[in-house]
Each structure stands twice: as structure tokens, then as C-alpha cells.
């Protein structure tokens with residue numbers, strides 16, 4: 001089984017590396033001291049840098065606003081849960097695009113570029129960051145052409161949805177491919193932001209997990225597996241804890 | 249000029265399941281073994297700790313433990329008339345890397361193939377006649393039988409700590425196990441895993457249809473276990489983070505948990521990590537291997553001389569390394585000659601999406617191999633006399649992977665993909681959706697093969713392996729038949745909605761992620777004209793080279809491959825220890 005020391009160390013490292021302090025107020029320290037020290041020689045967690053307001057790493061302010069607005073249509077705020085924007089999906093995507101994912105480090109982007117069959121999968125040589133830059137610019141232009149120069153963020157929800165439906169159907173091009181490919185990418189990344197562990201900048205207050213009843217980063221269900229078919233209502237917990245650890 | 253290391257008794261290319269098992273056996277026999285692994289060293293407690301393991305984005309979505317495609321990918325086309333294109337995004341061909349290989353992040357379903365799977369050719373001819381093979385099918389017997397391999401399956405299960413229920417011990421049928429399995433000498437080392445609600449529902453369906461349900465043999469420990477190497481494994485906690493994840497809990501069978509902790513302590517074993525083998529070096533007459541050439545992390549070229557070369561770089565890279573090294577005659581589609589790249593096969597997948605009413609399946613509780621299944625329609629377990637194909641599939645329901653990003657598409661077909669309606673439907677479906685997954689036999693065809701791509705290259709500029717694959721007529725017929733069975737099963741389970749899934753009805757695409765189980769390309773057999781290695785996985789052409797992995801399968805079973813990869817590797821290791829070392833040379837004379 002995992003040593004508790006190791007667990008604490010890693011949590012500390014994750015905090016430093018990912019730096020999504022927005023989800024973890026510094027005031028938590030006192031609450032977990034004593035029972036859960038953060039390193040062998042320390043009784044309180046390392047101070048967490050406050051990162052509000054968030055500084056965009058990849059997006060321009062306009063791009064960030066646009067992605068937030070799109071996230072709010074892909075996962076709208078309603079009586080079930082908060083929307084994609086409030087959940088932090090744009091922040092999540094920004095961080096992803098600024099990192100290895102955006103750079104396409106793990107993907108095969110070697111030429112020559114030649115279009116293929118649908119069965120051969122996407123062939124573009126652009127990184128995900130480049131695809132966003134181009135795709136968002138193409139959407140801005142498409143929106144302006146349809147709505148007399150208006151920005152997407154100023155449209156009504158119904159108009160935004162109509163535009164996104166056209167985008168989904170391939171109404172314009174982004175680079176050599178139709179807008180469908182980029183829309184699929186948006187759906188995927190917005191979902192990721194809504195449902196990934198909060199350390200990545202989205203899934204605020206574990207809203208995504210609470211929506212479907214997913215208990216998060218737990219790793220031991222031996223005590224409940226025998227309760228087959230029962231509604232378990234397990235509180236979610238993330239890699240860096242959960243709000244319940246730190247009563248206000 | 250390459251730098252040169254001291255000569256080893258054996259050099260092993262790739263330290264996944266096959267490489268680790270082979271290294272373990274050969275070092276125990278006293279050989280000086282050097283393994284060369286393209287990825288890094290990976291250790292259970294420090295690389296997969298449970299405190300960071302439960303991260304869907306990092307491991308399942310971004311597939312962080314897999315070999316990056318920038319290191320190597322496949323190129324793909326559906327038929328020889330097309331030009332292949334490289335697969336640029338993660339897809340169904342999933343490569344492990346790092347010590348442990350894909351065995352670090354597999355699911356752990358630990359099957360034995362059925363006796364018929366090794367002798368499909370002769371059994372089919374005897375029972376249904378040669379006319380039963382659709383045109384172009386190149387089915388052939390493996391040159392080993394289930395009975396030959398039984399002791400080695402047993403040995404693998406002991407190393408791995410497999411949890412399951414026997415269905416046939418020494419010919420005596422055991423109710424509750426797989427009654428169709430070949431006779432085994434004894435039960436699994438651990439009893440089956442706990443059951444889930446999904447398993448109960450599966451049993452209802454199976455009972456209704458008169459099928460024999462049983463728990464899938466699992467490389468997830470149902471209890472504490474000490475394996476024959478003295479390594480302690482801990483009980484599985486059903487965290488559900490298995491496929492694409494390492495297991496820091498010491499609960500998943502893996503080279504990292506079950507073999508490497510003992511192997512790495514032996515003074516006669518060395519592993520060189522972050523180093524990629526370029527090719528096997530041959531004598532000028534190409535009749536013997538002299539060792540391998542590899543490039544280390546710093547980009548330096550090295551030669552590792554050895555008396556024995558073991559290629560265990562995974563099915564695809566086994567074939568690629570043989571082609572790059574000039575071992576064996578490459579398959580030529582035009583003349584239908586040659587063996588390397590021939591008899592490639594995949595997995596004939598079909599099934600049905602099922603959605604229940606008023607259920608709590610609690611899909612977050614799971615394990616990689618926590619599944620209930622039926623084998624009544626697998627292989628030749630049912631009468632094909634009135635059918636027009638061979639083979640079939642294992643049918644199962646799986647309790648695992650109930651994570652929120654990956655499950656976002658588990659909604660009834662026709663649901664919008666975004667917006668409030670998707671959101672509500674997803675919320676409602678999460679607790680009630682699952683599927684019947686049919687994992688089918690796949691038989692080789694002359695139009696399906698592996699060779700080197702003429703255009704696209706890896707990071708070192710060497711040609712990618714090119715996959716030419718589409719469903720053959722037998723796959724389509726069996727896929728259609730099995731999709732019918734899955735739909736029938738869904739209704740028998742009283743699912744409220746049942747959605748047929750028949751991927752074989754359209755062209756195959758790696759982007760559909762149907763199954764990572766690829767086989768063949770360097771198959772074993774009795775005849776060097778139609779097989780690349782003999783029954784001991786020894787190259788017919790270069791007898792001090794052994795090629796271990798699913799590349800040796802003459803056809804795919806209706807199961808995951810690794811139990812059989814393990815058994816074949818241990819069988820080959822036994823032959824090296826007891827036969828080859830005594831008199832090095834061809835183990836099968838013609």
C-alpha cells in the first residue's frame with residue numbers, strides 16, 4: 001500500500017507544478033495541520049500562491065472570452081449544474097494548450113502532409129495550439145460575416161447555438177479541414193475541463209463529478225462493492241482533497 | 249563506429265511481459281542477460297502511487313504511460329490499392345513503453361485460448377470441410393497444441409496471481425467456471441473477484457438464454473498473494489483506474505509488480521533503458537545473429553553482442569525489427585510468398601449498448617478485468633454446421649472505466665453531443681448504461697498484412713510499419729451473427745434500451761478504438777514456407793534469434809492475447825533452457 005509520506009509529498013509537488021491554487025484557498029492550512037502534515041518536518045501545508053485573477057498563458061483575452069462563451073453553450077448552466085465557463089473550462093484549455101498537449105509533443109506531426117481517407121484519421125500537421133489559434137480566428141470571421149460584424153460573445157444563446165450547429169456541420173474551413181474537426185476538438189476539450197480533476201483548472205468545486213455522481217479520485221471501494229445496485233451517494237474527492245476538508 | 253559493450257549470453261529487445269518473463273527464466277538458468285528497453289525504468293511504488301494514479305485526464309485521456317506517437321506510429325490503409333497515411337492521433341494500436349511495457353497499464357484479462365484456437369485449420373477441415381474457409385483466408389495450425397502449453401499457462405497464472413474460477417480441472421467440469429475451457433491441471437491461484445450489479449444482470453440474461461456465465465479470469469488480485477518469486481501482492485481495491493493506468497497498490501498483474509522486483513536484483517541481469525534497438529546484427533551470410541545495435545538516450549550508437557537474441561518488442565515492433573534487420577523473407581502480396589508480415593489479424597468486435605431502468609450500476613467501482621462473460625458462442629464452442637463462417641466471440645459485461653470524461657459518450661444513440669439535453673441525458677445514463685462486448689476470433693487473410701511504409705519514418709528516420717487491414721468476409725459474417733447475439737442478450741437482461749453495434753458492417757478504422765489486440769506477422773508453424781518461427785518461437789532463418797509475443801499467433805482467439813503471450817514465452821524459454829543451450833542450433837529439423 002502507498003506510504004502516507006509519499007502521498008503528502010506528491011500532493012505538495014502537484015500543487016507547485018500545476019499551480020491551480022484558485023481551487024484551494026491558502027486558509028486551508030490550519031484545518032489539516034496535525035492530522036495531515038504536508039511534509040515530514042512541517043505541520044502546515046506549503047503556502048499556496050494565490051493566482052486570481054488568472055493570467056492567460058496561451059489565449060489572448062478575446063480568445064479566452066470566446067472559448068468561455070463556447071464552453072457555456074457546450075455545457076450550459078442550468079438547474080443541474082454550473083456552466084462550462086464558470087467551471088473553468090477556458091482556463092483548463094488555456095493551460096493544456098500552453099503545455100505539452102498544445103505543443104503536440106506526444107503526437108505524430110511529421111510530414112509530408114497528404115489528405116487521407118476518414119479511416120486514416122486526421123492528417124493535419126499543426127499542433128493543437130495552432131489549431132485553436134486558426135480555428136478560433138475562423139469562427140470569429142464566420143460569426144462576423146453572419147451577424148454584421150458582431151462578436152460571438154455578444155450574441156443571444158439561441159444565435160450562438162445556431163452558429164455552433166453550423167460549425168459542427170462543417171460550414172467553414174479551418175486550415176485545410178472543415179470546421180467539424182475543430183468543433184469536435186472543442187467538445188472534447190470542454191468535456192475534459194468540466195470533468196478532469198480540479199488540479200487542471202476546471203471542474204470547479206467538482207461540479208462535473210457531482211453532476212453524474214462520480215466520487216473522483218478515490219481508490220478503494222472494498223467497503224461498498226457488496227452493496228450492489230444501491231445508490232451510494234459518495235462525496236467526491238480530488239487529488240488535492242475536497243472542500244469538505246476545510247470547513248469555511 | 250559504434251561503441252561496444254561486453255558480450256552477453258542473451259540480449260532481450262523490449263522489457264514488457266514477454267521480455268520480462270524470458271529474462272526471468274534465462275537469468276534463473278544462469279545466463280548473463282542484457283535487456284534493452286526504449287522507454288524508462290518504471291517502478292510500482294514510485295511511478296504509479298495511488299495518490300496520483302487516480303487521474304483520468306493524465307492517464308486515460310492523454311494516455312501518458314503509452315509510447316508517444318512521436319517516437320513511432322503505424323501507417324494505415326484499408327487495402328493494398330490505397331496509399332497508407334500515418335496515424336497521427338492516439339488510436340487502437342496502443343504501445344507500451346518503459347520497463348513493464350503495455351503490461352504496466354493493461355486491464356489484466358488473463359485468458360487461455362481454447363484448444364480449437366490452435367488447430368482451427370485441421371478441426372475445420374475435419375468437421376465442416378475446406379469449403380468453409382472464405383476465399384483468401386489463410387488459416388493454419390500453430391504447431392503447438394493447448395495441451396503443450398497448459399503447464400506454461402499454469403506457470404504464467406502463478407507468476408501473475410490470476411483470480412478466477414476453473415471450468416475444467418483435468419477433464420472434470422466445474423460449474424460456475426468456463427465449462428468450455430481446455431482441461432487445466434488445477435484452479436487459479438486466487439478465487440474470482442467480487443461481483444457487481446452488472447455481473448448480476450449478466451447472469452440474468454445468460455440464464456434466460458441458457459448460456460454458461462462465469463467471471464473473466466483477472467490479473468487483479470482478489471486477495472493477498474505471494475507469487476513463486478516471493479513477491480507480495482495486495483488485494484485489489486476496485487478503484488476502477490486500471491486500463492491505461494499503472495497500479496501502485498500491487499494489485500494488478502504486471503511485469504512491474506510480479507517479475508521485475510526479483511529480476512532486477514540478480515547480478516546476471518542488466519537493463520539499459522531509454523535506448524532503442526535499431527536492428528539485429530547478422531553475420532554476412534545472414535544465418536546467425538551477432539547481437540544488436542541500439543541508440544542510447546544521449547544519441548550514441550552502441551553494439552551489444554550476444555549469443556542469443558530475443559525480440560520481444562511487442563507484436564508490431566517484432567515484425568518491424570525483423571523487416572529492418574532482414575530476418576526472414578518479407579511477405580509479398582502479389583506473389584503470395586514470404587512470411588514476415590503475413591497472417592496479421594486483429595479482433596472481430598461487435599456488441600450492443602444496453603441501458604436499464606431504475607438501476608445503480610455504480611460504474612466507478614471496478615477493476616480492469618472485473619467482468620462476467622459467456623463463451624457459448626466463442627470459437628467452435630457451438631455448432632457451425634448451418635452457418636457460413638468459422639469462429640465467434642466471447643461475450644462479456646465489464647465493470648470498469650466508469651470515469652466522467654470517457655463515459656461522456658455512453659448515452660443512447662441519437663442524443664445530441666452538447667447542450668442541456670446532452671447534459672441531462674448523460675446524468676441519467678451514467679448509472680444505467682453499459683454494453684455487451686463481443687471479443688471475436690480474427691482469422692488472417694491474404695489481403696491483410698504488415699510491411700514497411702515507403703514514405704513515412706520514425707524519429708530516427710527509419711520506415712514506419714504499414715498496416716493493411718479491413719474486415720474480411722468471415723469477420724463480417726461472424727460480426728453480424730455475434731451482434732445479433734448481443735442484442736438478444738440485452739433483451740434477455742431486461743434492458744430498457746438495446747442498441748446494436750456491428751463495426752464489421754463498415755470499413756475498419758484504427759480511430760474507432762475497437763480493440764488493441766493485434767496478432768500475427770511473424771507466426772509460428774511447422775512449415776518455413778508459411779511461418780516465420782518454428783514451434784519454439786525460433787526464427788527458421790536465424791536460429792539464435794527467438795521472437796516472442798502475439799506476433800507468433802497464427803490467428804487470434806476470441807479473447808485478449810496476453811495469457812497466451814505469457815504461456816508461449818515460457819514455453820520458448822523452456823526450450824532454450826532444456827534444448828537449445830545443450831546444442832545451439834535449429835530446434836526443429838526439416
Ligand SMILES: Cc1cc2nc3c(=O)[nH]c(=O)nc-3n(C[C@H](O)[C@H](O)[C@H](O)COP(=O)(O)OP(=O)(O)OC[C@H]3O[C@@H](n4cnc5c(N)ncnc54)[C@H](O)[C@@H]3O)c2cc1C
Nearest residue numbers: 262264265266286345349350351355356357525561808810
Ligand atoms: C490499454 C490496454 C489494455 C490491455 N488490456 C489487456 C487485457 O485485459 N488482457 C490482455 O490479455 N491483454 C491486454 N492488453 C494487451 C497487453 O498489454 C499486451 O498483449 C502485452 O502487454 C504484450 O506484451 P509484450 O511483452 O509482447 O509487449 P509490450 O508489453 O508492449 O512490451 C514491449 C516493449 O518493447 C519495447 N520496445 C519496442 N521496440 C523497441 C526497440 N526497438 N528497442 C527497445 N525496446 C523496444 C517497448 O518500449 C515495450 O516496453 C492491453 C493493452 C493495452 C494497451
